[in-house]
Amino acid sequence: MKSGKFWAWVVFGIGTAYFFIPLLATFEFSMRMRRGVHSFDAYQVVLGDPRFQATFMYSVIAAIFTIILGVLIVVPAAYWIRLRLPQLRPIVEFITLLPLVIPAIVIVFGYIRMYGSNSPLPFLSSDLGASALLVIGYATLALPYMYRAVDTGLRTIDVRTLTEAAQILGAGWTTIITRVILPNVLIAVLSGAFLTFAIVIGEFTMASLLNRPAFGPYLQNIGANRAYEPAALAIIAFAITWGCMSLIQILSRFAPKSANRPN
């Protein structure tokens, strides 16, 4: 048994090294901007750059709208499928997985052809329309994560009985979704939301091809023209992603305990 434990630690050590050494190397490199000493100059330059602030804010706002759109589409859809159309679940699961299979570039070229300035729905003829289209595209990209997170949340509660209990007490569909279902899957929705946030913050293809001033294209631009700043940006992006993951963990502790199933 002891030798089994030893090898387990060896494998763990190799995995940790594989993951952390490039990260540590990037971090170390990002601190070499000032010749001869380690400093946070690269971070100061990046964080002080007005384009960083503008593109980051743009992506944050796009992420918030993407999350709202995703929740509005996914929560009622996943709820209805669990409640009334369970036979459609495999089909819907397949559809939600498509964004993982179809490259973003294919989706965005489809958008450009469908919603160009000469189309009946000319999203791309205005900045606001293009941004709206970007949010719609992001919601599509985040669909596999959001749907799975919400569906897993719904699996932990007895959707049908809770719905019937609320109905018999006089509640309509809006009350049932907002006061019964959503609060009980809130942590799952937040997990989906943070995953969506992480995807949107770093997304390049759609933002670039739709010519939007997002954080992804800014990252690419900096990476192509500077030495130390891209490394600092990579570390910042990691910190944001990890921050999101930590928030999921923290918030999941406040999840309502499911006591609606006997024993």
Added chain:
Amino acid sequence: MAEPFLSIQHVRKSYGTNTVVQDFSLDVEPGEFVSFLGPSGCGKTTVLRMVAGFEEPSAGKIVVGGKDITRLKPNQRNVGMVFQAYALFPNLTVAQNIAFGLKVAGMPKADSDRRVAEMLDIIKLPQMADRYPYQLSGGQQQRIALARAIAPKPKLLLLDEPLSALDAKVRVSLREEIRSIQKKLGITTIFVTHDQEEALSISDRIAVMYGGRAEQVGTPFEIYNRPATKFVANFVGTLNVLEGTVTDAGAGRVRVNSQEVALKGKLNGSKSGDTLSLALRPEAISLARQPGHDTSLSGEIAEVHFLGSVIRVRVGIGGNTVSLDTFNNSTTPPPAVGDKADISFSSGDMLVLH
């Protein structure tokens, strides 16, 4: 008879070609406690769900307080329901759960708070208002579910196997509590159960269901003592069934394993030579001849089970076996397997099953 408060009229429910409820009719008086009793798949829960509005009848009508509610949505029926799985909202406290229906109905907060406190007193859990469902035991959760169901003062209370998920001791105390609250509030109640003891102990009337139909509707006394069909006789209580042959239809004589039994007035429609199923409750039989018992049969002790306060004895009478209970008496040893024994009973207690 008073005007029925709930009237289920010729209700039928089919899923495709599968008919789960067939022509079910029942009138329930105001304040009455009626149980639907039957095995799994007999359609009892489907009828309850049709009354609640969760299932739409394929045919028939449901009337509550003179109003046809057949096509109304569940949230328009003013019906309270308690589910087997409690169905408390996990994200709400006990008080918020009870107040849910009141809030939906738009009751002012002060009135709602007062009603919640009143409900907590009725279910004897006034100190639990701020707890969450996961902090309560199964019995407590089901009492909260009951309080939540009756808080909006529904016209009708539906209980869908509310005790099934609880342990035996809690089940007994809670069923008594449910009955006492129901009597106190005078609320018309339908109780679905597959547990005959539950149904017999708390109901005003019982509808015994089988194959989507009501086999018999009657008081617990009638259901137990005068079962209308073979199914009811077998399903409710323990029953000994003896196969016999009519030897003299006019005189009401039946032969059970070469021994004659007189059943005057009970053989209506039977002819000499017909085979009959005769039923006897174990408590109607004595091991030895007793005063007042006009019939006896001879047999042999086949099994003896010592159960503490009672001894269950099975007596073989030809091809039939009769089960009976005798009280344990510390001064008298129990009968031994293989002993010859006479059993006696009153022929009036014998049922002829059709």
